[in-house]
Amino acid sequence: xxxEPTLFHFAPPKRLHALAGRWVRPCLWxxxxxxxPGLWLALVATPADAVQGEGYRxxxxxxxxxxxxxxxxxxxxxxxFIGLVWRTRAxxxxxxxxxPTGAVFALLSLVTxxxxxxxMWGAWWVWDARLTTSLLLLFLYLGYLALLRxxxxxxxxxxxxxxxxxxxxxxxxxxxxxxxxxxxxxxxASITASGATxxxxxxxxxxxxxxxxxxxxxxxxxxxxxxLIEERExxxxxxxxxxxxxxxxxxxxxxxxxxxxxxxx
Amino acid sequence: xNALTPWFTDFSAFLQMGKHGVYVWPAFGVSALALAWEWxxxxxxxxxxxxxxxxxVSPLTPLRQAQGRPSLSPEGxxxxxxxxxxxxxPPAGEGRGEGKAP
Numbered sequence: 001x002x003x004e005p006t007l008f009h010f011a012p013p014k015r016l017h018a019l020a021g022r023w024v025r026p027c028l029w030x031x032x033x034x035x036x037p038g039l040w041l042a043l044v045a046t047p048a049d050a051v052q053g054e055g056y057r058x059x060x061x062x063x064x065x066x067x068x069x070x071x072x073x074x075x076x077x078x079x080x081f082i083g084l085v086w087r088t089r090a091x092x093x094x095x096x097x098x099x100p101t102g103a104v105f106a107l108l109s110l111v112t113x114x115x116x117x118x119x120m121w122g123a124w125w126v127w128d129a130r131l132t133t134s135l136l137l138l139f140l141y142l143g144y145l146a147l148l149r150x151x152x153x154x155x156x157x158x159x160x161x162x163x164x165x166x167x168x169x170x171x172x173x174x175x176x177x178x179x180x181x182x183x184x185x186x187x188x189a190s191i192t193a194s195g196a197t198x199x200x201x202x203x204x205x206x207x208x209x210x211x212x213x214x215x216x217x218x219x220x221x222x223x224x225x226x227x228l229i230e231e232r233e234x235x236x237x238x239x240x241x242x243x244x245x246x247x248x249x250x251x252x253x254x255x256x257x258x259x260x261x262x263x264x265x
Numbered sequence: 266x267n268a269l270t271p272w273f274t275d276f277s278a279f280l281q282m283g284k285h286g287v288y289v290w291p292a293f294g295v296s297a298l299a300l301a302w303e304w305x306x307x308x309x310x311x312x313x314x315x316x317x318x319x320x321x322v323s324p325l326t327p328l329r330q331a332q333g334r335p336s337l338s339p340e341g342x343x344x345x346x347x348x349x350x351x352x353x354x355p356p357a358g359e360g361r362g363e364g365k366a367p
Contacts, residue, residue, distance in 0.1 A: 012280070041268070043273070043277075043293075044271045044272070044273075045267075045268045045269070045270070045272070046272070047272050048272065048283065051308060053283040053284070054283040054286075054289060055283070055285035055287045055288055055289060056317045057282065057284070057289050058288065058292045059295045060291055060334075061292050061293055062292065065296065075367060096358075100303065100306075101303065104299050104300070104303050106301055107299065109295050111292075111295055112292040112295070112296065115288045115289075115291055115292045115295075116288065118288060119284075119285055119288050130321065136348035152325060152327055153325060163302070199290065206357075216300065220303060220304065220307065223307055224307060227310055227314060229322040230314055230324070231314065231325055232325065234318070234323050234324050234325070235323065243318060253314070254311055254314035254315040254318050256311070
């Protein structure tokens with residue numbers, strides 16, 4: 001079986017819109033199903049760390065946020081590459097839809113890191129290689145979003161954003177290997193290919209919180225890609241057929257939204 | 266470790282988290298707020314899209330243009346069309362960077 005038809009089956013925005021619409025709610029429920037036991041383990045069930053005391057519990061939000069900020073940028077780079085090479089509009093739209101969520105996680109990784117750093121290192125911030133490259137990642141996200149906004153979300157933003165997405169991905173190995181290449185205050189990886197240097201319950205909580213973050217990312221990016229498609233394809237007949245009979249068949253996100261207030265524009 | 270047994274003996278110990286409650290709770294709180302803000306932003310964008318659809322305005326038409334005012338989009342910038350609510354354009358050759366070099 002040829003891979004190409006499978007790969008490009010969802011390239012038309014109409015199909016991507018339908019696919020995304022089907023997955024928002026299941027992903028949200030999945031996120032909640034992972035989050036609740038994750039929070040239980042993080043805050044209630046697991047004992048204090050022998051060295052860091054109760055402060056180590058910040059790990060359950062800091063590490064998933066940091067991982068997600070990197071993985072999401074890697075996925076943006078992947079979609080950017082596909083979009084540049086095969087000129088598929090859906091790939092660019094997926095990259096645009098992921099960027100705000102990645103920026104939120106990058107910001108959270110820095111803020112929660114500062115909240116962890118203060119009691120453990122005695123400083124909110126140090127110009128450590130890991131922290132500096134993570135800050136650079138946040139700036140890359142902000143640059144991507146600024147570029148998208150400068151083009152008012154039009155298709156003219158696709159190629160410049162894709163180039164930035166690909167170039168910015170060079171920062172990812174710098175973040176990951178920064179703790180090996182430089183003498184940093186930030187601790188090294190606790191989970192490697194050879195195993196994890198943390199108790200099983202802590203690892204289970206961390207993995208549950210990370211899975212919840214992934215499910216959340218899928219949910220919000222699918223919802224956002226629907227909105228982006230509805231903005232760009234507002235002139236198309238297929239979208240009008242979704243929106244036109246709003247009282248009976250409100251299938252688009254805009255059709256389901258409550259009417260804006262007078263100042264909502 | 267028993268997964269059903271809390272590590273704390275009373276609720277104040279849970280809130281204090283040793284001496285680290287002032288760091289742990291804001292970390293979880295700011296994360297919850299950020300994700301809620303992201304969701305709210307999407308709902309707001311959907312409402313805006315809905316309002317534009319109802320008004321019959323293309324969502325990608327800049328708001329200024331939708332209000333009957335000239336666009337300040339990248340395409341519109343640099344055009345020689347006078348903007349009614351801004352300063353009138355100077356005569357040709359007297360604009361920024363045109364002629365009259367010091």
